[in-house]
Amino acid sequence: MSEEEALQSRDWTVQPPYLCPEYKSTVVRSPRKPLVPLPATLSEMTGPVFGHDAVREIDSDLTRNGAVNGAPLGQRIVVSGRVLDEMGRPVANTLVEVWQANAAGRYVHKVDNHDAPLDPNFFGAGRFFTGVDGSFKFYSIRPGEYPWANHDRAFRPAHIHFSLTGPSFVNRLITQMYFPGDPLLPLDPIFMGVPNAAARERLVSRYSVETTEADFALGYIFDIVLRGSSATPMVG
C-alpha cells in the first residue's frame, strides 16, 4: 500500500463545514481560506501511542468513578459499540475519552453556570481503549438536555462527547453521540451542521434490547468510523 492510498482525506460531504451560520460562534471561529491539501508523510501517518496501564477498569464506569457517598442520580445506561476504519476493519487499541453532563444537564466544568444541580456522585468523564475487535463498552447515566445561548429557547439534545486519537494524528476525531427519538435533534444547529442525513444518522445511537442489562441498565449501541485505513503503512 502506498502512503497516499493509506490515507483518505476528510470527506466534506460528511464533515460539517467550519462555517455553520446557524451555530453562531462558528461565524468568527471558522477558517475561510481554502485548506491546503497535505500529502501523507510520516508526520501524518504516526500519532500518539499510549500504554494500557494508563487506564483502570473503573475509568469506563461513570456510575462509580465519581461516587463519593452513593450512586449518581439518573437512568443507568450501558453504551457499547465498535470503532472501525472506512474499510470496515476494526480499529484496535485506540484511546477513547468520553465526557457528558449529569442527569440534570449540568457539567462538572468550572465555567458551566447553568442553574441545575451538580450531582456529588457524578463526575462525568471516562476513558478506555478499544479491544482487538475495535469494541468498547462503558457505563454511565443518561445525560440531561441543557440550555445554551445560541438562540431563543435553545437546548442541546442529550449527548455524550467522544474523543478518539485513532491510529495516527490525521485520524483524530472528536464527535458527539446522540439518543434515538430526541425531538431536539432537528432543532440543533450543531447536529444539523452535518451536511447529509446518513452522516447525521451515524451520530445517533440506537437502543438495544440485546445489550440492555436486566434490572440494571438500558443498552445503547454506537459505532464510530474513523477516516482512512488503520493498516500500518509502508513508509521510507
Added chain:
Amino acid sequence: MTQSAGQTVGPYFAYCLTPGSYGREGFAGNVLAGPETRGERMVLTGRLLDGEGNPMDDALIEVWQANAAGRYRHPADARESVALDPAFTGFGRCMTDPEGRFTFETVKPGRVPGQGNRLQAPHISIIIHSRGMQSHAFGRVYFSDEGEANDEDSVLALVEPARRPTLIARREDAPGGVVYHFDIHIQGPEETVFFDA
C-alpha cells in the same frame, strides 16, 4: 463505510481532556520534555485569535512531533537507524488561557523523511479544537531559524509564498531559554494556513 462526522469539542472538555485543574491526571499535558529528554529545549507559545482578533480562551491545542533525533514514537516509523528517546512521547495537550495563550515545553524536533524520501524541515503538527469549530483545524509549525530547510520543504512548497510566514514560528533566544512564538489566526487577513488532513 461513511466516516463519522466531527462535532465541536464544546466549552466543557477540560475536566476530561486536560483535567489537571480537577485533580485528575490526563493522558498528556503541555510539558513534553522531562529532565531526561534529549535535545534542545524549547518553548512553543502563542495566542489563538478569532476573526475579530479576540482571544479564543476555551480551545484545546494538541501537538505531535518527532524527537530531537527525528524519529516518531509510533510503529509506522520503524527506522531503527534513528534512536527513540525513552523520555519522549511527542504528544501534548494544552487548553488556551483567558488571553488565548497556549504554551508547550518540549525539544526541537529533528528532520523526518517526506515525499520521495527527502528530508522535511523540522516541524510540529498541531490540531485546534474549539467551541465554534465543528471540525478541527490541522496545521504545522515550522521554525524561523531553519531557513534553508524551510526553503526545500515539500509541504511548505504547496503553500502560496505570501502565506508561508503564517506557518513559521519566530525564534527568540530569551534569558530563560529558547522560545518560539507562534500566533494562530483562525480567520481574517492574517489567517493561518490550515491543511486538509
